[in-house]
Amino acid sequence: MSTGKSVVDMQQLADLAQVSRSTVSRALADSPLVNAKTKQRIQALAAEHNYVLNEAARNFRLKKTRIVSVVLMIDPDSEQRTSDPFFLEMLGSIADSLVDAGYDMLLSHTAIQTAAEFRKTRAYRQSEGILFVGQGKVHDELNMLAAGERPIVVWGAEIDDSQYCVIGSDNRQGGFGATRHLIDCGRRSLAFFGDRRLPEPRLRFDGFLRAIDAGALNFDAANELAVPFEHQRAETMIQNYLDTNPAIDGIVCCSDVIALTAITQLNQRGLRVPDDISVTGYDNIGIASRLNPPLTTVDQHIRDAGRIMVERLLDLIEGRPASNHTLDTSLVERGSSRPS
Amino acid sequence: MSTGKSVVDMQQLADLAQVSRSTVSRALADSPLVNAKTKQRIQALAAEHNYVLNEAARNFRLKKTRIVSVVLMIDPDSEQRTSDPFFLEMLGSIADSLVDAGYDMLLSHTAIQTAAEFRKTRAYRQSEGILFVGQGKVHDELNMLAAGERPIVVWGAEIDDSQYCVIGSDNRQGGFGATRHLIDCGRRSLAFFGDRRLPEPRLRFDGFLRAIDAGALNFDAANELAVPFEHQRAETMIQNYLDTNPAIDGIVCCSDVIALTAITQLNQRGLRVPDDISVTGYDNIGIASRLNPPLTTVDQHIRDAGRIMVERLLDLIEGRPASNHTLDTSLVERGSSRPS
């Protein structure tokens, strides 16, 4: 049948149809300008000859790309780059939504340094908009970037002076819910594992403290541990902390991976979860339900999140306004929190 | 400073430098044709005016894209699309390697149906080459595709009549190693969890049987379970199987996710891993070491795999030959296999 090679270009189609390129172009775009019969004839001819429009040429001509860039804001210090399950699942969701919308995704995890530098990258120039997954420590640069001509949407925490569209889950609510749940489980001496220098953990810690207050408990600042999301350093830090034999009976963690690491370290010290210590995670990554014990965690509804980010960005690209959006979190109670 | 908008195009740069566009183009490409001083002057001017070459125009002119498409061959029946940790980690590795090589990645998980259809997609037309992660059940279509003008590299199992470049790990070795390890651990009644209708599990099963033979053991065909990679169906199938109270003391699984599911189901039936039953996984996904118990598994060296796939594809794109490559697997012994 076909050679696979697109032998046909628009000019050749025009020759075959005995019309001009203009008419072919219009016919294929289903323009009302062109006569119905002519249109049909051309479309039939195109199908017959297996014509495929050269999108690169079209996009070049129209100065469009139909490409959205996705930037994973991964801590540049960490070695493994794109391997955090949360990022990867978010990526999957974004990819699915973009495909559904007929956009392609350009993936990049160049750690963004400055807005000016980023504007020179292909991720910026070749795309119609950019999705940032995470704010990292470059909130100000994102603000500058948002002032440019290319729309951006950011996954993260609402920060007071945000000039950009932020989508995020309700981190305060998430932190509060996990903490209150542990208190409901009878826990009284809680620890918080997460780095409050980052926007989202900061809000979760806020919620944590509120729940502590609401429960009329005390919180010993020594039990706040600035655990990073990156696994290797997280593990070391948790080990060192547990070696001090802290008097705790519950841990609120800022990611499922942190919770998992904590549980493993606790087990290695002969402490059982949840009977000796309760642990909650954050994110509800795909395998959270299949861990041993299954993880009680705060669901960030990652798939919804990706979809909403894409929707908002397409709104901006097409000139519609886009407001921030905060997704509700839900606490998913599984086996790691309530002692038997 | 800069407005962020690229005010300058090549013509304007030419006007500023009082030379022709031709010369500017050559100067920026560092062509030896152009006078060294002129070149410097133009390059300085370009920097000063924050000129950035319009890559879309350049690529269009050169009929190149600097884009590589990645197609995840995900079972179209499954609901969650891009969420398998193995796929996602492979994706991360590929993305990293492509970025290093100055290529962008176009992600797509349109389940490929036929080569002819695929040739019409953007993933095909807009890219300089395609990476398929997995062969799915479309080996023949991949063969047809490989006959076309666009280079492809496929992650999977070497199949006799492969016309395409295949990168994969040594599945027979992997299956053999995991099985022999369980036998070394004193296990005598083994089960195999994986769908032999797929190329890779088929080879792993091969290795499994060889190890059984080498150990002079018997294998009851009832203990081969065609567990799919998709989690939901996998879980159901494993539940049904375990409900029959099979007389087994070890399970060789075709993925870490399958192993994890098996362990959880075993635990729910009061069976302890590894004391009652030993379990091995496959892939060595990032969190395999942090599961409870930590998973004994076959490392497929995913990061090397992604890097090698990219290398081979770039070879093909640049006209160099590319041979198949089989990565050695390594058995990583952790807590899920050897009874105490």
Add this chain to the structure above:
DNA sequence: CTGAAAGCGCTTACAG
């Protein structure tokens, strides 16, 4: 060493 010219494959304002 440099420039004028052609052309990559399309779309669309303009004229008819």
Add this chain to the structure above:
DNA sequence: CTGAAAGCGCTTACAG
């Protein structure tokens, strides 16, 4: 309803 023409921003064979 249709076509001739211009042009998107580059690169390079050709001529000088």
